[in-house]
Amino acid sequence: MIIAIDGPAASGKGTLARKLAEKFNLAYLDTGSLYRAVGLTLLRQKADPKDPNAALAAARNLDHRLLNDPDLRKEDTGRAASIVAAIPDVRTALLAFQRDFAAKPPQGMAGVVLDGRDIGTVICPDADIKLFISASDEVRARRRTKELQDKGLNVAKESVLADLQDRDKRDSARSDAPLKAADDAHLLDTTELDIETAFARACAIVEQHAAR
Numbered sequence: 432m433i434i435a436i437d438g439p440a441a442s443g444k445g446t447l448a449r450k451l452a453e454k455f456n457l458a459y460l461d462t463g464s465l466y467r468a469v470g471l472t473l474l475r476q477k478a479d480p481k482d483p484n485a486a487l488a489a490a491r492n493l494d495h496r497l498l499n500d501p502d503l504r505k506e507d508t509g510r511a512a513s514i515v516a517a518i519p520d521v522r523t524a525l526l527a528f529q530r531d532f533a534a535k536p537p538q539g540m541a542g543v544v545l546d547g548r549d550i551g552t553v554i555c556p557d558a559d560i561k562l563f564i565s566a567s568d569e570v571r572a573r574r575r576t577k578e579l580q581d582k583g584l585n586v587a588k589e590s591v592l593a594d595l596q597d598r599d600k601r602d603s604a605r606s607d608a609p610l611k612a613a614d615d616a617h618l619l620d621t622t623e624l625d626i627e628t629a630f631a632r633a634c635a636i637v638e639q640h641a642a643r
């Protein structure tokens with residue numbers, strides 16, 4: 432079983448993906464962390480994330496230890512990630528890893544959950560279940576601010592909101608694999624839902640599919 436989850440920044444897709452993976456015994460891949468790792472590499476090299484050659488080299492030689500680096504979740508890493516993610520060669524360099532993961536779940540797992548921006552449209556267009564998670568800008572900014580503050584980072588909601596909007600605009604406007612719902616995705620707006628309710632709705636969609 433392949434579950435594809437897409438949506439804008441801080442929509443709650445990561446939390447839902449993780450919980451679904453645990454409940455249905457599926458392997459989980461947070462594809463945003465790949466783009467974040469490329470962005471972080473460039474920030475640490477003091478290179479310009481817009482530099483296509485530097486970004487492509489970082490994507491081709493991705494250091495997988497960076498996927499657990501605490502700086503991965505910072506807002507400036509997110510910004511660099513969305514800049515490198517607009518470079519088509521960078522996306523191509525990261526494609527095979529994501530498709531392989533989806534095709535070969537680790538032993539014993541019943542399938543995979545991938546979350547990102549283009550999972551249902553480009554990476555796994557034949558996914559069994561596609562979810563597109565959204566929430567209002569205000570709610571997403573509130574959730575992301577709390578998440579960063581809980582990690583001990585000193586951030587203000589206004590700047591988090593501006594960052595999210597800026598990133599969503601770039602992610603939606605790019606020509607290659609823009610952020611958008613697949614035609615056959617189930618839309619889940621979590622603005623008014625707490626995580627347990629959102630999770631229950633997502634489980635119902637998966638179970639409905641499994642019963643078919």
Ligand code: CDP
Pocket residue numbers: 439440441442445462463464466467509512513514516517546547548549550598602
């Ligand atoms: O966690 P959050 O929703 O803030 O972002 P993320 O999923 O970690 O993704 C960081 C950035 O990577 C996004 O803003 C996108 O530009 C890019 N990305 C992408 O282009 N395609 C994906 N499948 C996943 C992320």
